[in-house]
Amino acid sequence: MIEKIIEASARNKFLVFLMVLFLSAGGLWALKNTPLDAIPDLSDVQVIVYTTWMGRNPTIMEDQVTYPIVTTMISAPRVKFVRAFSDFGYSYVYIIFEDGTDIYWARSRVLEYLNQVAGRLPPGVTPTLGPDATGVGWVFQYALVDQSGKYDLAQLRSLQDWYLRYQIGSVEGVAEVASLGGFVRQYQVNLDPNRLAAYRLSLKSIVDAIRMSNNDVGGRSVELSGAEYMVRGRGYIKSIKDIEMIAVGGDRGTPILVRDIGGVALGPDMRRGIAELDGKGEVVGGIVVMRYGENALNLIDRVKKKLKEIEPSLPPGVKIVTTYDRSDLILRSIATLKEKLIEESLIVSAVSLIFLFHVRSALVAILTLPIAIIMSFIAMYYLNLTSNIMSLGGIAIAIGAMVDAAIVMVENAHKRLEKWEEAGRQGSRTQVIIEAAKEVGKPLFYSLLIITVSFLPVFTLEAQEGRSRWRRC
Numbered sequence: 001m002i003e004k005i006i007e008a009s010a011r012n013k014f015l016v017f018l019m020v021l022f023l024s025a026g027g028l029w030a031l032k033n034t035p036l037d038a039i040p041d042l043s044d045v046q047v048i049v050y051t052t053w054m055g056r057n058p059t060i061m062e063d064q065v066t067y068p069i070v071t072t073m074i075s076a077p078r079v080k081f082v083r084a085f086s087d088f089g090y091s092y093v094y095i096i097f098e099d100g101t102d103i104y105w106a107r108s109r110v111l112e113y114l115n116q117v118a119g120r121l122p123p124g125v126t127p128t129l130g131p132d133a134t135g136v137g138w139v140f141q142y143a144l145v146d147q148s149g150k151y152d153l154a155q156l157r158s159l160q161d162w163y164l165r166y167q168i169g170s171v172e173g174v175a176e177v178a179s180l181g182g183f184v185r186q187y188q189v190n191l192d193p194n195r196l197a198a199y200r201l202s203l204k205s206i207v208d209a210i211r212m213s214n215n216d217v218g219g220r221s222v223e224l225s226g227a228e229y230m231v232r233g234r235g236y237i238k239s240i241k242d243i244e245m246i247a248v249g250g251d252r253g254t255p256i257l258v259r260d261i262g263g264v265a266l267g268p269d270m271r272r273g274i275a276e277l278d279g280k281g282e283v284v285g286g287i288v289v290m291r292y293g294e295n296a297l298n299l300i301d302r303v304k305k306k307l308k309e310i311e312p313s314l315p316p317g318v319k320i321v322t323t324y325d326r327s328d329l330i331l332r333s334i335a336t337l338k339e340k341l342i343e344e345s346l347i348v349s350a351v352s353l354i355f356l357f358h359v360r361s362a363l364v365a366i367l368t369l370p371i372a373i374i375m376s377f378i379a380m381y382y383l384n385l386t387s388n389i390m391s392l393g394g395i396a397i398a399i400g401a402m403v404d405a406a407i408v409m410v411e412n413a414h415k416r417l418e419k420w421e422e423a424g425r426q427g428s429r430t431q432v433i434i435e436a437a438k439e440v441g442k443p444l445f446y447s448l449l450i451i452t453v454s455f456l457p458v459f460t461l462e463a464q465e466g467r468s469r470w471r472r473c
Helices: 002-011 014-033 059-071 103-120 152-168 193-199 203-213 240-244 296-313 326-356 358-382 389-422 428-455 455-459 462-472
Strands: 045-052 078-088 089-098 138-146 174-180 187-192 215-222 227-233 247-251 254-257 262-268 284-290 320-326
Touching: 002 014, 002 428, 014 358, 045 059, 045 103, 059 078, 059 089, 089 103, 089 247, 138 152, 138 296, 138 455, 152 174, 152 187, 152 254, 152 284, 152 296, 152 320, 187 193, 187 240, 187 254, 193 326, 203 247, 240 262, 284 296, 296 326, 326 389, 358 389, 389 428
Parallel strands: none
Antiparallel strands: 045 089, 078 089, 138 284, 138 320, 174 284, 187 262, 215 227, 247 254
8 A cells, every 4th residue: 555655656746746735835824824822721621700799708708609609510511620719708610621612612501500590699799700711811911100290000090990901802812901000999988987876877778878879860751842851860979079968867857968977088999919010119000811712922913003002092101011921932932943943954954965965865855844844734723733832842853753754765765776777777767766665665654653653642641631742742
């Protein structure tokens, strides 16, 4: 069979060259479309369920929030295991699915099962899904720096939360823009316990009154002079004074207002961390998280382009400073491997020229290297593998095995041609080369097959080890 393939290939040079041309073109296309990254993504197919219930201790969170969610999710289809932990006011549940599960199918199943658990959770507690990202999705980070000194951290955080975050979130491939640093502004009502006791008011009644007063209501229409007017009540809170004038009770016909039982101020929310830049003080920043399966390098380029579009609309003196950019790491990693691949190819080419001492024959071994490397990207593309330090490192290791067969076949052809010339050139030159290729064809095929078989145990690995195998092989 191997000998027939060799002879058929030698007799149909045009078809062989045409096939090589098409495969090379396909390899170049796959090379341009294969995602680039510095490191392979070995993350499990994971969906995160995040729940807040402020003011509750971890025990309450575990019993009333985390436990119902976990016990419901363990029965979801294709779930391997469920991990969870509870903190003060927070619950995190990590649902790990089997390898090969589509991430969006998994998220749909989690949403279905969250509907089942909704009735078992405390009133007002609503679980939410985490972003459709992985553990290596943190690809870009920036900071807002005020060089004019006109804006405080609260104003910068508002700019980040209400403008920048939505602008960057609209970029294709961005799963989430997480804000950090600064102060989140909020209206704060500071009640006086003595006044509450004097007016015999409860804290719950104050909260309910403020909540009910922050609302718009609609009415019917009124027709006057042939025109129809829509009636509505505008009640949304717009200032501190609006909160101070909210009535929370009455005392002998006199309304009791919020300002009578405490003070209202605009202050910061409680912080769980800060962001600091270059030892010069606190800043406000944002973390761009990449969506599952996106091309990291292309996404970062799109984010940078968007930031350039946003900069003219920022307040005077405010600049966006890049604090983390994975594209630099990606490009340097790929450049290092590219340099080593070129060096290795040149060394192999030089060795082939020295030992064969024939330029045309050495070209056979030399040309197989770039063609084989380009063709390997076709398999990488259809296996959804990224070009990273592990996958390209595997190609670098395979160069030695690829060139060995070509050198042996060319060397054997030289020996047979020498004998053919000594015998007076009996028969055609093409037939001599075909016979030489047939002579070493089977040994070369089975030697390469033995190398391949030696890697079979690696292909039995599963989970993260198995994913790491594919990134290397």
